[in-house]
Amino acid sequence: MQTDFDGRFWLNVDGRAFAGSGRITLLEQVHASGSISAAARAMGMSYKAAWDAIDAMNNLADQPLVVRQAGGQRGGGTVLTDYGQRVISHYRAAQREHRRFMNRLDAKLAQLGLKNAPDGWNLMRRLAMRTSARNQFQGTVVGFSEGAVNDVVTVDIGNGMEISTVLTHETARLLDLLHTGREVQVLIKASFVILCEEAGNVRYSARNRLCGRVSRIQRGAINAEVVLELAAGRTLTAIVTTDALDEGWLHEGARACALVKAPHVVLAVPD
Structure with a gap:
């Protein structure tokens, strides 16, 4: 299997995502049609999603x-x-230069014999993602239920472990999540993880529910960070109160389970 070195070109403003290829294409469609609804249809997105993207750019x-324009025989547009x-012109010019750089880098990788080493590049791509969520897992969609x-x-995050999330149907469609095999990143904030004793008759x-062994505890004045070691070297971090630690059941080496509500699980996909 051959690996091509690729990169997505984004413009950020004050550290926030401003425009990528999709948003620039949306602007081009608006310019061509003079209509948000027509641009949204051409992009395969909802009218609301199109306006949300444009509002995000306008705000930054x-x-x-x-802008909306009232009046005219057609009632404005x-x-x-x-x-x-x-902005479109500058983005496209910068994108062309970025593409030339990526082509040169890809050719250099071929010279170094790295084109056929997908595992290493896949790992680098995953590590390159930056997020405030402490818990990150790579996985693939194995099931879905539409409402x-x-x-x-x-x-499926590997070794028989599965994590479910609840999201709007529109979001699932826009992120192309409603088919098995889709590669995703699973993000869970440590503050959303609840720890409990491992017991077979507990209802929740x-x-x-992911179970494992407590491998590390970092105690603070009010809260503590607890690292739960799962299967295959994966870990899940939770934030608990020091009062919970003082109860005695939660200590290094103890068996425990992590409970995470489905709405607290965030999925991320490549742009």
Whole structure:
């Protein structure tokens, strides 16, 4: 299997995502059609999602990129401003330069014999993702259940461990999550993890339950960080109160289970 070195080109403003290829294409569609609804249809996205993306860009930009225009025989429409056109032009020029750089880098990797080493590059790609969530797992979608408003997506993170999440149907469709085999990143904040004693007769409302051994505890003045070692060297970190530690059952070497509600699980996918 051959590995091609690739990269996604994004513009950030004040550390926040401003525009990538998808958003720039949306702006181009708005300019071509003069309509948000037409641009959204061309992009295969909802009217709301299109406006959300444009609002995000308008909020971060020095000037509006897209404005509503009232009046006219057709009742007005949506107009890409001159500033918006300049943003498109500058982005596409920078993107072409970025593509030339990536092509040179890809050719260099071929010279070094690294084109056929996918495991190493896959690992580098995963490590390159930065997020505030302490717990991150690589996995693949193994099941899903569609509802009128929300969907349930189940991800296999390896060694028989599965994690389910609940998200809106629109989000699941836009992220292309409703098919098995989709590669995703699972993100869980440590503060969303609840620890309990491992017992077979315990009932709980949380959809996700992962059990393991407490491998490390970092105690603070009020809270403590507890690391639960799962199968195959994976770990899950939780934040608990020091009062919970003082109860005595939660200590290094103890068996424990992590409970995570499905709405607290976030999925991330490549752009």
